[in-house]
Amino acid sequence: MIALLLILIPLLSGILTFFIKKESSARTWSLLSAIATFIVAILGFTMFNSIANLSFKASWMGVLNSSFSIGADGMGAMLCMLTALSYPLIFLSTWTTQYNNAKNFLGLMLLSQAGLMGVFLAKDALLFYFFWELALIPVYFICSQWGGERRIKIIFKFFVYTFIGSLLMLVGILYVYSKSNSFDIEAFYKAGSALSVKEQMWAFWLFFLAFAVKMPIFPFHSWQPDTYQQSPTAGTMVLSGIMVKMGVMGLLRWLLPLFPIGSYIWGDTVSTLAVIGIIYASLIAFQQDDMKRLVAYSSIAHVGLMCVAVFAETKTAFDGLLFQMFAHGINILGMWIVVEIIERKFGTSKMSQLGGIAKKAPILTILFYIIALANIALPLTNAFVGEFLMFSGIVSSKITQYGLAFMVAAGSGVILGAAYTLRMAGKVFLGETNALTEKGTDIALHEIVILGIIAVTIIVSGIYPQHLLESFNDITQSILKNSDVLPLLKKH
């Protein structure tokens, strides 16, 4: 029931939002709805976390053997929690941003939340595909309508990329379905892993392309920096904070257990692409003058590391990966909020035109530094836990022979990451004030609260990650068990 509520609350309140005439009441309504979802998520994942509460099954397309089957395992719960936490923060942080027709904007945002929740909870392949697209369409409209100058073409490029990816995934789903005759996830795992080596090898790409575009993995990333730059900040937050995790979750839930042999065979290829992406994106991030583009490229680098960890297939790597999915969502949300505040205050996000903000806005600076340090995975922050576990998992991987090489290459990406993040922090916040930043003021109370929540989350989960890590135990075990390639290889 809790799982169903997590989808229904944003869905219904989102539809209602379109009919609220007054802008301020639409804003309040959508914020209340997001908070309600958050409370339901908190209660659901702490006090009432019985299996009956967290899963729901109803008949839907009986003739196709597809059912409306949702359920929250450790990964789904964590991602729903991330979504539920992000939306109130997004609404609050863009509270004073002006939108034409704000009610449509907020309604679409809530619809995208419903879609995302559905993606994370779906336990039925067809349902998963439905939500996968449902999450995309509202975001497409949000970004195309309220984005920057060149938005229409750029967002459409993003749309076409993901649409081709998801259509190919649909072919893959249908192919597995032709063997399993049911869309249920367990039947899918069974039918998928029973495919011959050759079939798994190309079916892997049908699925992988959809996820690779969403994450994005080099060389399917070219939509991403432009899209992040041209989207309205709220849209970018959803895209980078949460939608990226759709891809990672897709790999873990709908690829590894489905095609264990295919993943084993292509794992090194994909990891190599991801590592190239890490270094490539980090080098480009160095050259950026626009804060938005810098954050966008740094996101490619972070996601690349997650992808390597997926194909390492060890428990440590998975633990770290899941933790990092949460951490990255929080951190990049914080980064975008700061960028949004700076852009709103000074009218630009170009580093060369900014400087010396620390003198005018000390609280913003302190909070930003906490987020930036988390972004470069300093100890005591959440990202450190995730990245450390991922690295040790990658090195100890028995699946790949090149674990050490991947770790060294990805590690150099982390070092580069530290360099460009600190360079940005220095250029924007330190130094002398100029004509533009002279009149700067510190942030308002609600902004302190939002960034404060993020900073506290960063530090608390960095110091005490144990609780969250334990909740991943079951899911990582089951992914490992389902995607265990050794007995299958013997069989074929």
Next chain:
Amino acid sequence: MNALVLSAIFGVVMMFSGAFLKRIASVKIIGIVCMALLLISNCMEMRGIKLFHFDVSAFMVFDSYALFFNTVAIFATLIFLLLGNTEISKVGNYSAEYYALIFFITAGIILTTSFTSLLTLFLGIEIISIPLYILTGADKKNLKSNEAALKYFLLGSFSTGIMLLGIALIYGSQGTFSIEKMNFTTHLKSNFQIAGMMFLLLSMAFKASVAPMHFWTPDIYDGAPTVFTSFMATIVKVAVFVGFVRLFQGAFGTLDKTWTLWISILIVVTLFIGNITAVFQQSVKRMLAYSSISQAGFMLFAVLINSDAAREGLLIYSIAYSLATIGAFAVLAKMTDYSFEGFNGLAKHQPVLAFTATICLLSLAGIPLTAGFLAKFYMLKAAIATGQYLWLVIFAVIMAAVSAYYYFRVIQAMYFKDGPTNSVQATGLEKLMLIVICILIVIIGMFPNEFLSKLYF
């Protein structure tokens, strides 16, 4: 049978109503009521209540598949009349005749979908075509409309001639017109059979506007009055497809080794030409004409694949495609400027029209939660289940992604671009019908169970 006899009678009634009734409004109402009666009579036959008892078993069979499709076609026509009646009366002074012709076309559709004799198929196709030539030229003062009618007539009669030739050759080799009595296995592939089959393939491909026999489509769809374009691009077209499927899987089913390759080539060519050409169109009307060609490529899957899933897929495709295209054309008919720029900023001053057009276009593009997705899904599922057309399926989905480009161009124009607030007017009934179409599209897309279970009679 009910609907066939009644549609012919209603056609005559409509012709006379034009002579006796002075007010167009009463003609309209009679037409819509007659169409509703037709729908009811057809539903009665589905329930086993037969109003007429003639023995026509040598010529046609009213099996559940044909009856279900006829219900879909008549229902779509009813929606079309409710939505387009003001536009129909704007075309010219002969409203009653237009309605009469539409009823005759409906009779032709019923013949085409339920034939068992090649002669019935020929009759059905002709009864569909001849009123369509007239409707195409209905806008008598418009040069383009006249040109289109003449072109359609010449090319159409040519293809009918080819069809007759094909039927004659088949008759020569088999000695029968009945598709049930044909037996191709005893005569090993004689040249007569193969030639006759290829001629029939060509002419059916022409009628269904399958590339490379599609060249008439854009000109004629463009030239015909928009409201009639929407009729011929949807209901008529899917009816021809049902006949196509019946012909090739019923009569030529045993010869499938000879024609499946040709059909799969036709699918590739149709999808490619339809989609790629649609991308470069400047006029939305021509874009929709090419989009109808590309959708025909998807419908061809039902001809290619001999399975229940594919035949069901064609039914779902017919309803999904008809509803969405009728909706899109209805909005288009309201526009003064048919180019993409003409749609700029429509969402600002006509939010209902823009929203409903968006749902229709999303459905045509095959976005989940719309009927269009389910239709494509069914076709692809049937193709994958055979296990040998995977390359075709991958090609088809890439082409479906291309199609998103031109459908979204209209959505982008309506929502994200600013335009003049020109006077696009729509009556309350039209808006209501558009909303009904959208609700139907979404309901079929979301809860197909109710709809699909009807297929398992």
